Amino acid sequence: xxxxxxxxxxxxxxxxxxxxxxxxxxxxxxxxxxxxxxxxxxxxxxxxxxxxxxxxxxxxxxxxxxxxxxxxxxxxxxxxxxxxxxxxxxxxxxxxxxxxxxxxxxxxxxxxxxxxxxxxxxxxxxxxxxxxxxxxxxxxxxxxxxxxxxxxxxxxxxxxxxxxxxxxxxxxxxxxxxxxxxxxxxxxxxxxxxxxxxxxxxxxxxxxxxxxxxxxxxxxxxxxxxxxxxxxxxxxxxxxxxxxxxxxxxxxxxxxxxxxxxxxxxxxxxxxxxxxxxxxxxxxxxxxxxxxxxxxxxxxxxxxxxxxxxxxxxxxxxx
Amino acid sequence: xxxxxxxxxxxxxxxxxxxxxxxxxxxxxxxxxxxxxxxxxxxxxxxxxxxxxxxxxxxxxxxxxxxxxxxxxxxxxxxxxxxxxxxxxxxxxxxxxxxxxxxxxxxxxxxxxxxxxxxxxxxxxxxxxxxxxxxxxxxxxxxxxxxxxxxxxxxxxxxxxxxxxxxxxxxxxxxxxxxxxxxxxxxxxxxxxxxxxxxxxxxxxxxxxxxxxxxxxxxxxxxxxxxxxxxxxxxxxxxxxxxxxxxxxxxxxxxxxxxxxxxxxxxxxxxxxxxxxxxxxxxxxxxxxxxxxxxxxxxxxxxxxxxxxxxxxxxxxxx
Numbered sequence: 169x170x171x172x173x174x175x176x177x178x179x180x181x182x183x184x185x186x187x188x189x190x191x192x193x194x195x196x197x198x199x200x201x202x203x204x205x206x207x208x209x210x211x212x213x214x215x216x217x218x219x220x221x222x223x224x225x226x227x228x229x230x231x232x233x234x235x236x237x238x239x240x241x242x243x244x245x246x247x248x249x250x251x252x253x254x255x256x257x258x259x260x261x262x263x264x265x266x267x268x269x270x271x272x273x274x275x276x277x278x279x280x281x282x283x284x285x286x287x288x289x290x291x292x293x294x295x296x297x298x299x300x301x302x303x304x305x306x307x308x309x310x311x312x313x314x315x316x317x318x319x320x321x322x323x324x325x326x327x328x329x330x331x332x333x334x335x336x337x338x339x340x341x342x343x344x345x346x347x348x349x350x351x352x353x354x355x356x357x358x359x360x361x362x363x364x365x366x367x368x369x370x371x372x373x374x375x376x377x378x379x380x381x382x383x384x385x386x387x388x389x390x391x392x393x394x395x396x397x398x399x400x401x402x403x404x405x406x407x408x409x410x411x412x413x414x415x416x417x418x419x420x421x422x423x424x425x426x427x428x429x430x431x432x433x434x435x436x437x438x439x440x441x442x443x444x445x446x447x448x449x450x451x452x453x454x455x456x457x458x459x460x461x462x463x464x465x466x467x468x469x470x471x472x473x474x475x476x477x478x479x480x481x482x483x484x485x486x487x
Numbered sequence: 488x489x490x491x492x493x494x495x496x497x498x499x500x501x502x503x504x505x506x507x508x509x510x511x512x513x514x515x516x517x518x519x520x521x522x523x524x525x526x527x528x529x530x531x532x533x534x535x536x537x538x539x540x541x542x543x544x545x546x547x548x549x550x551x552x553x554x555x556x557x558x559x560x561x562x563x564x565x566x567x568x569x570x571x572x573x574x575x576x577x578x579x580x581x582x583x584x585x586x587x588x589x590x591x592x593x594x595x596x597x598x599x600x601x602x603x604x605x606x607x608x609x610x611x612x613x614x615x616x617x618x619x620x621x622x623x624x625x626x627x628x629x630x631x632x633x634x635x636x637x638x639x640x641x642x643x644x645x646x647x648x649x650x651x652x653x654x655x656x657x658x659x660x661x662x663x664x665x666x667x668x669x670x671x672x673x674x675x676x677x678x679x680x681x682x683x684x685x686x687x688x689x690x691x692x693x694x695x696x697x698x699x700x701x702x703x704x705x706x707x708x709x710x711x712x713x714x715x716x717x718x719x720x721x722x723x724x725x726x727x728x729x730x731x732x733x734x735x736x737x738x739x740x741x742x743x744x745x746x747x748x749x750x751x752x753x754x755x756x757x758x759x760x761x762x763x764x765x766x767x768x769x770x771x772x773x774x775x776x777x778x779x780x781x782x783x784x785x786x787x788x789x790x791x792x793x794x795x796x797x798x799x800x801x802x803x804x805x806x
Contacts, residue, residue, distance in 0.1 A: 207796045214794040302795075437785035437795065442769075444799035449768050450761075452803075466756035475533040476621075476756065477526045480763035484771075 177208045184311045185216060189284060192311045196286055199303040210303060213310045220252070220309035221420060224334030225319040227356075231342040232366045236403040237319045241283055243409040244315055252308030252316040253285040256301060256330075284308060299447075302333060302440050331359035332439060335429055336419045338412075340364045341380065343372030357383055360396050361419045364412060368400035394422055496527045503630045504535060508603060511630045515605055518622040529622060532629045539571070539628035540739060543653030544638045546675075550661040551685045555722040556638045560602055562728040563634055571627030571635040572604040575620060575649075603627060621652060621759050650678035651758060654748055655738045657731075659683045660699065662691030676702055679715050680742075681734045687719035687727065713741055 175198065183191035195213075198205050225240075227233055237253060244251050288304060301318065308316045320330045331337045339360035344367075363384070365377045377398050384396060397415045401408035423429035465479040494517065502510035514532075517524050544559075546552050556572060563570050607623060620637065627635045639649045650656045658679035663686075682703070684696045696717050703715060716734045720727035742748035784798040 207794075210794040210796045214788065215791040218789060218791060433789055434782060434785050437788040438781050440795045441781065441784055441788065441798045441802060444795055445802040446765060446769060448799060448803050450765060462757045462760065463753060465760055466753050469533065469756040469760065470537060470752055472534040472537060475526075475529040476759045476763055477529045479760045480767060483760060483764040484767050 175203070175205045177205050177212055181209070181212045181216070181310065184307065187281065187312065189281075192284055192307060193286070195307045195311075196288075196304050199307060200288060200300045202300070206303070210306070213306045216310035217306045218309070220305070220313050220316045221336070222305055222334045223315060223317045223416065224330035224337040225317055225340065226330050226337065226359075227340030227342075227364075227366075231340040232403050233319055233340055236338075236340055236364065236366055236401065237317055239401070239403040239406050239409050240317065240412065242406065243413045245282055247413065249314040250282045250312055251284070252305075252311070252313035253283070254301060254304055254308070254316065254318045255285070255287045256318065256320045284311065284313060299443065302436070305333065333436060335423060335432060336361045336416055338362050338364055338416070340366050341376060342367040343370045343376045357387065361394060361423075362412070362415045363396055363398045365398060365400045366403050368408065369402050369405075373400060392426065394419065394426075394428070494522070494524045496524050496531055500528070500531045500535070500629065503626065506600065506631065508600075511603055511626060512605070514626045514630075515607075515623045518626060519607060519619045521619070525622070529625070532625045535629035536625050537628070539624070539632050539635045540655070541624055541653045542634060542636045542735065543649035543656040544636060544659065545649050545656065545678075546659030546661075546683075546685075550659040551722050552638055552659055555657075555659055555683065555685055555720065556636055558720070558722040558725050558728050559636065559731065561725065562732045564601055566732065568633040569601045569631055570603070571624075571630070571632035572602070573620060573623055573627070573635065573637045574604070574606045575637065575639045603630065603632060621755070624652065651755060654742060654751060655680045655735055657681050657683055657735070659685050660695060661686040662689045662695045676706065680713060680738045681731070682715055682717045683731060684717060684719045685722050688721050688724075692719065711745065713738065713745075713747070 177198075180191045180195055180198075184195055195209055197203075198209050203209075223240075225233055225237055234255070237255070241251050241253060286304065286308075288301065305316050305318065318330055318333060337359055339356045339362075341356075341363065342365070363380055365373055365380070367373065368377075377400060380398055384398075389395065397418075399408055399412045399415050401412055403409070420429070423432070462483070465474070465482065468474045469476050469479055496517075499510045499514050499517075503514055514528055516522075517528050522528075542559075544552055544556055553574070556574070560570050560572060605623065605627075607620065624635050624637065637649055637652060656678055658675045658681075660675075660682065661684070682699055684692055684699070686692065687696075696719060699717055703717075708714065716737075718727055718731045718734050720731055722728070739748070742751070781802070784793070784801065787793045788795055788798055
């Protein structure tokens with residue numbers, strides 16, 4: 169704690185803004201570890217943020233997200249943009265750390281000063297985004313990234329989380345990973361701004377794109393609403409990446425002009441404030457009551473002496 | 488509202504306990520719709536609950552969860568147990584309703600009075616369990632079900648949710664759905680009490696079971712801890728179901744003797760109370776502040792005038 173208390177956050181932010189990758193790494197660690205310096209980091213970053221575009225990348229395991237992310241970094245770098253990548257892994261069940269396996273390809277970019285790559289564990293949020301992700305995005309934003317890619321390996325909640333976080337959400341699919349109905353089950357049809365059929369050189373890619381187009385066409389969309397395009401790629405060869413960058417930029421332009429971008433960013437900031445406030449409230453009532461008291465109420469519910477709503481009333485009433 | 492205010496909850500609970508399926512359906516609807524009668528339902532149910540065993544069934548799309556659930560219902564009915572099924576679907580992206588497709592097989596049990604089946608949408612919790620699920624479990628428990636099966640189609644967050652809700656969690660896998668590493672990514676290795684390799688007559692089933700056994704063996708488990716068995720089934724033919732029922736019962740016996748069951752139920756009741764209390768607090772600060780105030784704070788964060796932690800402090804301070 170003494171060591172952390174000595175952290176010179178102002179200097180780290182200054183160095184991070186000057187392009188010092190180690191300072192950026194340290195800032196993200198402070199955020200990720202919920203360091204006591206977290207609040208100061210947040211405070212010092214805020215005036216430098218709001219420039220980066222946030223791109224969410226999601227899809228089921230095996231569709232080629234890491235390869236696509238890597239190919240997208242290359243394509244975005246070719247347009248001169250500085251790129252940050254946050255690869256959010258579900259916690260490894262055994263080590264608590266991130267599984268690194270398919271991050272290896274990212275090493276293509278290891279010597280490029282215009283790229284910052286970070287794997288984050290999604291501790292305590294299995295399959296979801298870490299609560300620290302929005303703050304890590306702010307660090308990369310403040311460090312001058314024009315684009316922050318947030319790649320989630322999960323399906324389910326993490327997709328929803330990443331869509332909440334991103335200006336533009338890419339949903340990746342690949343042939344042979346399950347049919348259209350399965351896609352609908354996973355809930356991906358409502359969150360994508362751009363759909364990518366990766367591994368488009370494989371059997372079934374055309375059919376998958378057709379099925380997807382059909383399902384997207386069923387969605388009721390208002391006049392002037394964005395109609396998510398479907399882009400075919402072979403990420404491992406870099407095929408289709410220019411079209412993908414173009415689709416992403418087109419969505420961004422639409423979102424900016426239509427007011428959707430401002431609306432999303434407002435919602436995102438509001439959700440973030442609310443989440444922090446609720447965490448603080450929760451900590452407060454654990455302080456007030458302690459787990460022992462909650463356990464006693466829980467035991468009463470189990471015994472049938474009180475119901476969960478009445479028990480919750482008693483918790484809230486004493487706040 | 489007038490109609491709902493007239494709901495005679497006491498009579499519904501009485502009829503539900505007498506085995507009236509329509510009364511049970513109505514009670515679950517009251518719970519699911521967050522009807523004004525919800526609190527009274529909760530209050531009147533509590534003394535009749537605590538008898539049912541809750542069995543969670545989860546796995547990736549395509550592993551055969553619905554078929555397995557149906558086969559398990561048949562096997563459990565053969566042992567004379569009354570069975571309730573809650574099939575929790577992610578919301579359909581277009582209709583807001585549950586996708587019914589593969590529920591059709593459940594109609595095998597439609598005329599069996601000892602089986603109660605209900606599809607629930609997981610509204611607002613894409614890929615996760617509906618907040619109403621614990622209350623729906625209570626309804627089925629009070630209605631005299633010996634066993635409540637909660638089947639989730641999602642992966643990711645819903646698996647964690649169902650594990651939190653269940654006395655025993657079944658994780659289903661099937662050959663050809665992705666390798667062991669993919670399984671680890673989805674985080675399933677830490678939540679299963681019993682693993683099921685379904686479609687065990689297909690190529691790759693033996694290898695999948697072997698890989699799974701290897702990965703489970705890597706987990707650090709305390710002495711006396713439960714070692715999750717792996718059961719092979721062909722649910723569509725009913726093969727392996729007796730062994731599955733036996734493994735489930737064995738886990739239940741162990742959980743009861745070891746104190747794990749009491750611990751899980753306590754944790755579950757505590758989580759439920761906490762979630763209801765937090766929802767109430769959240770509603771309270773939306774009442775106090777309204778969305779306009781939160782929007783104003785969010786706009787300040789976006790403009791760089793304040794950071795999210797300072798904004799959250801202001802929300803909490805005025806409570």
